Amino acid sequence: MKLCRRFCFLLCIAGVRWSGAGADAAPTELVGTAGETVTFPLEIPAGETLDNVGWTIGTESLAIAVPGDPASVVVSNRRYRGRLRVPNAGLALHITDLRPEDAGSYTARVTTDKSEFTRLFTLRVYERLPQPMIHCNAQSCTNGLCNITLSCTIPNGGSKVTYSWSIPQPPSMTSQGSIAVISHPDLLINITCTVQNPASNSSTIASVEALCAGHSSSAIIIVVCIAIAIGVLGICGYVLYRRKKKGKHMNFEGESEKVEETQNNTLYAQVGFNPSAPRKPKRSGGNGAVNNENPMTIYATVQPQSQAAMQTDDEKMCKGNTTSPHQKEKQINCTDEMPPGTQTLPML
Missing domain, CATH: 2.60.40.10 (Immunoglobulins)
Structure with a gap:
């Protein structure tokens, strides 16, 4: 107590x-x-x-x-x-x-x-600093000299972190914070990146050759992916073009079939008088008898001009014209008989 x-x-x-x-x-x-x-x-x-x-x-x-x-x-x-x-x-x-x-x-x-x-x-x-990671950002080799750009990073960053670089050989190197640029005749060198804050420090060593080899592979993969994408787009365009062309061809064939179906159709018409029109009796001969003419049916086979020579109705109607043996059937018959199923059309 x-x-x-x-x-x-x-x-x-x-x-x-x-x-x-x-x-x-x-x-x-x-x-x-x-x-x-x-x-x-x-x-x-x-x-x-x-x-x-x-x-x-x-x-x-x-x-x-x-x-x-x-x-x-x-x-x-x-x-x-x-x-x-x-x-x-x-x-x-x-x-x-x-x-x-x-x-x-x-x-x-x-x-x-x-x-x-x-x-x-x-x-x-x-925070305790984890081991940093070194990445190859860019590389170019010309005239026997390679320029490599490297970066050093840590997960989740951190405050009051400083970066330092070191290499055992004396090639030309410039660094600014987490970025370092190396100029060297080859890539057979090792580089060390060290990160430090007031509480801890950590470092890692990497081969420049290994880092940049992975960078080159990534560039090749990107180029291959772009080439594949272009090829796929080209194939799709060709397939669409073929489908469109095939559709037009099928429409043309359908229209041709319709024309062929109508080439040999026979049209029938009955020639007569209009019942509603006044009729004028026609006298025949000298006996004064009225000749009441019966309706006259005309039917013809209609074909394209390329299959038969063009003729006028006056030339074909009720004459004994003979059809050329080289022409296909195309005739006009005058008869009092109407074929079965013929529809009568009044002539005005």
Whole structure:
């Protein structure tokens, strides 16, 4: 119970700003790696005994550390629960499993049996850098000299990352950040890319020949794909052209068949008088008898001009014309008989 009252008292005074002698004028810079542990070290004057340490982050209370065997810590910020340790009899603070959001300004308010003072810290948290990857962006070899452009990248990028390049041989090389340009008579060289941030560093070594061989293969694949695409488009165009041409040919054949079907059709017509028109009797001979003419039927076989010579109706009607043996059947018959199925058309 006494210990609990002491903790409550310490928590109440944790928010009070002390300005005791020995306060640091500038904060101590600390760098941590995400997922690892960072240590905030403390010192007290010789001959003094530590009473307690109140920790804050920004303006928020973090914890109260009390020396002992072992030392104890009361965590007041739930975001840090389970991640704070107090080693060295309370003269240090460990934060485990660091997170990027743990970065910030920390203050330690130290109370001894003889004095009070403050220590300031600034914590920066960085991700551990993975192994970088080197890529061949471009290459050209002319007059016995190859110019190669390389790039160095890391997944997910990162802040405060710097790049450096190195090669064992002394060919001409220029670099700017993650890009390097090499001029060399051949590609039989190795190159190293190193990435670094305040918390970690990583590097990789690659053969320029192997990198650029893959780049050449990619270019060949692109050219082959373009050629295949052009070939497929050409085949599709040819197929569409053939289908269109075939459709026109079929339409022409259909029209030709219709013409052939009508070439040998026989047309029939019955020549007579219009019943509604007044008839004028026609006298025959000298006896004054009226000749009532019967209707007369005319039928003919109609053929194209190329198959029979052109003749007028007056030349063909009711005459004894003989058809040339070289001409096909084309005649007009005058008869009083009407073939079966003939329709009568009145002549006006």
